Amino acid sequence: MGYEAVWKVLEEIVIELRKKGVETTTDVINDLKSAKILMKVLDASESDHSETAPKIEQYLGSVEAYIVTEAQKIFPPARIDMWLKRIEEASCDTCQTCRLKSEKTEKSETNFVTGVPRDQKWIRVKPLTNLPSEKLKQLAEETNLSFREEKGGLLTVHGSAENIKKFVEKMSKQASKE
Numbered sequence: 001m002g003y004e005a006v007w008k009v010l011e012e013i014v015i016e017l018r019k020k021g022v023e024t025t026t027d028v029i030n031d032l033k034s035a036k037i038l039m040k041v042l043d044a045s046e047s048d049h050s051e052t053a054p055k056i057e058q059y060l061g062s063v064e065a066y067i068v069t070e071a072q073k074i075f076p077p078a079r080i081d082m083w084l085k086r087i088e089e090a091s092c093d094t095c096q097t098c099r100l101k102s103e104k105t106e107k108s109e110t111n112f113v114t115g116v117p118r119d120q121k122w123i124r125v126k127p128l129t130n131l132p133s134e135k136l137k138q139l140a141e142e143t144n145l146s147f148r149e150e151k152g153g154l155l156t157v158h159g160s161a162e163n164i165k166k167f168v169e170k171m172s173k174q175a176s177k178e
Contacts, residue, residue, distance in 0.1 A: 005090035035059035
C-alpha cells in the first residue's frame with residue numbers, strides 16, 4: 001500500500017477543508033501525524049512490519065472517514081468522487097501506473113544527508129511546541145543516538161535503525177501525552 005501517497009491526498013483534503021473554514025479536530029490531526037511517524041518507523045525498520053502497517057492503515061482510515069464526511073457537507077459530489085478515486089489509486093499497490101508514481105515520489109523525497117555514517121539510519125525532526133528541541137535532544141541521548149541542528153530549527157537524529165525506531169516511539173508517546 002502506498003501509505004505516503006494516501007497520506008498526501010488526505011493532507012490535501014484537510015487543507016481544502018481549512019480553506020473553506022472547517023476546523024478539523026485535534027484527534028484527526030494527531031492521527032495524521034501518528035501515521036506519518038509510523039511510516040518513518042516502517043521505513044527505518046528492517047524487521048517484520050506486522051504491527052506497524054495495520055496501525056498506519058487504522059490511522060489513515062480514521063482520518064479518511066472523518067474528512068470525507070466533512071467534505072461531503074461542503075463540496076460537490078464530483079469533487080468527493082475525485083478525491084476518493086485518488087485515495088484508491090494511491091492505496092493500490094498492484095497496478096503499474098501507481099507503482100511508478102510511488103517510486104518517483106519516494107526517490108524525490110530521499111535526501112542525501114552529509115555527516116551521517118553510511119551504516120546508520122537517520123530521521124529529520126521538526127520541533128513542536130509540545131516537543132521542543134531540548135526535549136528531542138534528550139530523547140535522542142536516552143536512546144543512544146547522535147543529533148545535530150539543521151537550518152530552520154530542524155534536528156537530524158542518526159544511529160542504528162533499532163534506536164531510531166525507539167526514538168520515534170518515545171517521541172510519539174511524549175507528543176501524545178501533551
